[in-house]
Amino acid sequence: TxxxxxxxxxxxxxxxxxxxxxxxxxxxxxxxxxxxxxxxxxxxxxxxxxxxxxxxxxxxxxxxxxxxxxxxxxxxxxxxxxxxxxxxxxxxxxxxxxxxxxxxxxxxxxxxxxxxxxxxxxxxxxxVDTEGGETILGIVNGSNFLKLVTFEMHGATAAQSSPLPGGSNTLTVSLFANMDLTAGSLVTVSGITGYLVDSAGPELQTYASGAGSFASTLTSWEPSAGAVVLTVGSSGMTKTSFFRSDRQAAVFALGVRNLNDVTNASLQLTINGVYERESGDLSSATASVEAVSEARYGLIGASVPGVVFRPETTLHAIDHRSPLVGSSNTITFSMSCTLIMPEGSKFTIRGLTGTQTSATAIGIPDRLCRILPFSLSGMTLCFVCV
Structure with missing residues (x-):
């Protein structure tokens, strides 16, 4: 030997x-x-x-x-x-x-x-011993001689914060890769077509996570494909794993605005990662993005990207406490809504005639809502949730 x-x-x-x-x-x-x-x-x-x-x-x-x-x-x-x-x-x-x-x-x-x-x-x-046992670019045993792996992205998810028509919304994307992404690597999410977006593209609200950071501005925006491109920052992006208990992910969030039209159709998003090699050549991987289905404002599945739901209210009953002329009175409304109305939502009740109370004197005892300025001549009462 x-x-x-x-x-x-x-x-x-x-x-x-x-x-x-x-x-x-x-x-x-x-x-x-x-x-x-x-x-x-x-x-x-x-x-x-x-x-x-x-x-x-x-x-x-x-x-x-x-x-x-x-x-x-x-x-x-x-x-x-x-x-x-x-x-x-x-x-x-x-x-x-x-x-x-x-x-x-x-x-x-x-x-x-x-x-x-x-x-x-x-x-x-x-x-010849080929088991180097060292981790390279997040690849376990990547130093093993002749071990070659494919760059993969897997388990990517997306969720929106609000399904309300015409309202501001945040689309959050979490992605996972089987290896570290070096600085300059590109991540593209396509299919963001179901929102109102400025010509410059969505607002990049979040671009850093425990896995690393993207550049603080979008690299590019392609409106026809609804595609945003982000660049991995100078510190790189460490390997993320969908299968780990902590599910550490690379995360970014985009500010968009919902359409006014009601729709239950989920956006079909795809994600593409382009790995920047040291020599400058590229390796890419493409995967579908799974929509996260969670409740928003009490509405099941409202977190699915692209879903827009128009809330509806029903006035079930209205009565008052005293029928005596000239006496003080309390009017009680009983109403419901198809979802949990967020703070700032407005309700308007019209037709409140037959009172001699001035606009500034009306109050709501339980303080669940507050009165907005209104005109008695218009016979309209408007209040907002607090």
Missing amino acids: LFSTIRMGQTKPLIGTTGNRLTLTLIPAVQVASRTSLLIEGMSGTTTVDPGFGLFFAAQNPSGAFDATYRWIQPTSVPAFMRLTVANDMAIGATYTVSWDWDNVNTPQNSLDYPITLSSDGHTTQS
């Missing part, structure tokens, strides 16, 4: 990424003589072909441990192999590293499915 440790790791586990740095670590169990040839077999998962893989190492330590050139062969149907030549004697127990850069394929793979071996003439073939 030549080596007590043979380990390979990587720096970029995302599919399609260029410049994934692979590092081979060797610790000799015996002295390895110069000119010894080492054959590494089983490597898979790169689009780089010979001689595009490069004729020189990206790095090696100590310098000059291996010949500056090596042989890399990538057949089209079987995993590739690489042949290294030891330049100077390798001492027992010392640590030697050598690195290369390659371009990942565009399909995911599991490092465990690709056993790597190292062999040398006259010595036992040894397995």
Whole structure:
């Protein structure tokens, strides 16, 4: 056995990424003589072909441990192999590293499915340890050699704060990703077409959460598709998980205004994330956004984006306490509404004739509402919830 440790790791586990740095670590169990040839077999998962893989190492330590050139062969149907030549004697127990850069394929793979071996003439073939165990970009075991994953967004949800027609509203979107989003990555939500929105786009009311922060202004707004684009801020966005108990999410909220037309149709929203790689090229993922169905103002399902519900009131009864002429009197109204009316909602009752009380003297004893200014000549009483 030549080596007590043979380990390979990587720096970029995302599919399609260029410049994934692979590092081979060797610790000799015996002295390895110069000119010894080492054959590494089983490597898979790169689009780089010979001689595009490069004729020189990206790095090696100590310098000059291996010949500056090596042989890399990538057949089209079987995993590739690489042949290294030891330049100077390798001492027992010392640590030697050598690195290369390659371009990942565009399909995911599991490092465990690709056993790597190292062999040398006259010595036992040894397995290469590919289990680096380090988390990279939020990907557990992302340093495992030949582990490649696809950027995914999942479990995105959206909810609105109000279903009332013509009123101001807030659309809150929560998104989850399977890896960290680097600064400059883009998140697009499309389908925001069921609201009244200024030409400049919705107001970005919330753009930070425990997962990180987006830029404080929208990157762009496309009215025809109802699409907002946000950019991940300079600190990046840490990996979020729909499956964790705390369900940590990246969150942003948009200020919009409801239409005046009543509708029960939910908006069909989609979310697209574009991951900004270090080299500047992009990887994207698209997923549907699930509408959160919760009660608003006592109305079940009113949090579903795009739903507009017009409240209706019913006057069930009206009576007074005293029929005697010239006496003080109390008029009692019994009414109901199809939802819980928020503070500031107004009610108007018309036809209150036959009183000699001035407008400023009318009061509501229970203080659930307050009187608004009104005209006796118009025979109208208007009051507002408090």
